[in-house]
Amino acid sequence: MTRTAKIMLGVLSACVFTALYLPIFMVALMSFFRLRRGRIQWDSFSFDWYTDLFRNQQIIDALLNTLVVGFFAVLIALVIATLLAFHMHRHPGRTSAGLQFVIFLPFLLPPIITGLSLLVYFREIGFGRGLIAVIVGHSIFVLALVYRTILNRLQTLSRSLIEASQDLGATRWQTFRYVLFPHLRMAVVTAALLAFALSFDETIITLFLVGDTSTLPIRLYAMMRVGFTPEINALVTLILLFSAGLTLIIARFVGGSEGQLGLK
Amino acid sequence: MSAAASTGSYALRLFWLAVVFALPCLFILLPMLAFLIYGFWHVEGADIVRSFSFKSYLDFLGNEAYVAVFFRTLALAAKVMVINLVLGYPVALFISSIEGRMRYYLILALIVPLLMSYIIKIYAMRAILGSKGLLNQALLFLGVLDRPSDLFLFNMNAVLITMAVIMLPFMILPIFMALERIPKSLTDAAADLGATPWQRFRDITLPMSLPGAVVGGMFCFVLALGDFLAPELVGGTQGFTFGRAIFSQFGMAFNWPLGAAMSVVLLIVALAVIAAAGRIANPRWQRA
Numbered sequence: 420m421t422r423t424a425k426i427m428l429g430v431l432s433a434c435v436f437t438a439l440y441l442p443i444f445m446v447a448l449m450s451f452f453r454l455r456r457g458r459i460q461w462d463s464f465s466f467d468w469y470t471d472l473f474r475n476q477q478i479i480d481a482l483l484n485t486l487v488v489g490f491f492a493v494l495i496a497l498v499i500a501t502l503l504a505f506h507m508h509r510h511p512g513r514t515s516a517g518l519q520f521v522i523f524l525p526f527l528l529p530p531i532i533t534g535l536s537l538l539v540y541f542r543e544i545g546f547g548r549g550l551i552a553v554i555v556g557h558s559i560f561v562l563a564l565v566y567r568t569i570l571n572r573l574q575t576l577s578r579s580l581i582e583a584s585q586d587l588g589a590t591r592w593q594t595f596r597y598v599l600f601p602h603l604r605m606a607v608v609t610a611a612l613l614a615f616a617l618s619f620d621e622t623i624i625t626l627f628l629v630g631d632t633s634t635l636p637i638r639l640y641a642m643m644r645v646g647f648t649p650e651i652n653a654l655v656t657l658i659l660l661f662s663a664g665l666t667l668i669i670a671r672f673v674g675g676s677e678g679q680l681g682l683k
Numbered sequence: 684m685s686a687a688a689s690t691g692s693y694a695l696r697l698f699w700l701a702v703v704f705a706l707p708c709l710f711i712l713l714p715m716l717a718f719l720i721y722g723f724w725h726v727e728g729a730d731i732v733r734s735f736s737f738k739s740y741l742d743f744l745g746n747e748a749y750v751a752v753f754f755r756t757l758a759l760a761a762k763v764m765v766i767n768l769v770l771g772y773p774v775a776l777f778i779s780s781i782e783g784r785m786r787y788y789l790i791l792a793l794i795v796p797l798l799m800s801y802i803i804k805i806y807a808m809r810a811i812l813g814s815k816g817l818l819n820q821a822l823l824f825l826g827v828l829d830r831p832s833d834l835f836l837f838n839m840n841a842v843l844i845t846m847a848v849i850m851l852p853f854m855i856l857p858i859f860m861a862l863e864r865i866p867k868s869l870t871d872a873a874a875d876l877g878a879t880p881w882q883r884f885r886d887i888t889l890p891m892s893l894p895g896a897v898v899g900g901m902f903c904f905v906l907a908l909g910d911f912l913a914p915e916l917v918g919g920t921q922g923f924t925f926g927r928a929i930f931s932q933f934g935m936a937f938n939w940p941l942g943a944a945m946s947v948v949l950l951i952v953a954l955a956v957i958a959a960a961g962r963i964a965n966p967r968w969q970r971a
Contacts, residue, residue, distance in 0.1 A: 428777035442807035502703045529909030536718035620800035666798045
């Protein structure tokens with residue numbers, strides 16, 4: 420690549436990254452300062468919006484709901500995805516391939532379809548909307564991702580390790596506990612973090628299933644429909660920090676070194 | 684070594700197998716079926732009539748406003764895709780051309796927004812696009828505008844800009860990965876044989892990275908097509924899209940079968956785009 424070409428590409432890339440990050444930084448900035456006639460008052464720095472936020476009971480409740488949903492959705496997805504991965508690993512074949520296709524559907528299809536189908540299904544079987552419905556929705560939404568992460572790791576394990584453990588007289592449980600599980604541990608942690616991050620931000624499926632209660636993204640959605648309130652900036656900044664932190668931790672688990680990240 | 688077999692008891696094995704199969708079937712397959720069936724029911728008065736008919740589909744096709752919205756949304760998704768292709772390809776090319784830690788950080792900088800809440804990104808964009816927002820301020824400063832414009836909020840432009848910015852990483856990352864897969868020996872050989880940088884780009888890099896662009900384009904198109912959050916929150920009354928039309932059937936309009944039928948139309952388009960992209964992105968010479 421010639422030098423001029425590279426400089427032009429670099430300038431364009433700088434513009435694109437600015438477009439990606441500037442809106443986010445503006446929100447963070449606005450959470451500390453007051454506005455007057457569209458201009459930031461630089462001498463008005465305060466944490467007022469943050470303290471208001473923690474006095475807002477609706478937001479605290481929404482946060483707790485989000486955490487509860489995330490915890491149970493991740494737990495359910497982990498158990499089922501691990502079982503599925505073991506099953507798939509042991510009995511690859513047509514039925515398993517079909518099953519794999521099914522669990523990938525909620526991940527591939529537009530979320531509006533997943534949310535909608537659960538909504539009409541729950542209505543037909545007479546299951547009410549609410550947090551449990553949301554937990555089910557999130558579990559199936561993150562299932563494919565957790566499953567794939569664990570299966571990938573499982574496939575890197577040499578069969579001879581399992582055979583060796585059996586030759587040495589380990590029971591099947593012992594083989595699982597002392598050979599398989601340590602091998603899978605990192606994959607499980609990565610998958611759980613990633614799944615939690617997805618669940619924490621999920622809005623569309625949740626919107627269909629949440630009913631009268633509310634999670635953090637739903638609360639935000641409701642607040643935004645009413646209009647701007649300065650508290651939103653503080654809330655948004657905190658959530659952004661949380662998501663960014665989680666992503667960086669996941670990136671450490673997945674990549675560590677430069678090369679691997681590009682391959683993911 | 685399956686966990687299912689860990690006890691050796693046949694009954695327990697069956698139990699685990701049931702768990703493995705039952706949950707995906709109960710909560711993915713059956714809901715999808717229910718949703719497909721719903722589209723063949725219809726509403727009369729305030730009640731859902733549970734008998735097979737094409738009435739909901741015909742209602743959709745007979746509703747000129749909805750059909751127009753459908754085509755307008757296809758056009759919107761296509762625009763998002765083209766804008767992001769034009770902006771995203773050079774960025775991917777730039778990232779793959781640099782080396783060392785910087786490249787790792789730039790990729791990370793693309794992944795971080797990917798895991799940020801969609802609704803929050805929309806919120807941030809809305810703050811930028813308003814008449815007092817940063818975009819207006821910048822254009823005033825540059826002298827492009829002489830007074831703040833309402834052109835960028837609560838209309839289709841706002842939806843287009845918001846979606847394009849938010850979906851950019853979905854375009855850049857697949858192109859970057861495709862660029863990474865091109866063996867360096869190919870461009871080196873071309874250089875040895877006297878190809879100019881432009882020729883190397885045109886004859887090797889560009890064609891071999893096209894599958895990544897196709898996958899990125901697919902992501903952008905499918906995501907833009909079904910979304911109703913961005914249109915609702917920055918689109919105002921003008922930015923009405925197909926996703927919003929579907930969502931409104933489950934709210935105010937309260938016609939679930941019609942909403943299901945319209946979602947099936949959305950689903951078919953999405954699947955067709957995914958299948959077509961899969962075909963183009965995996966040309967015969969790349970298959971194992």
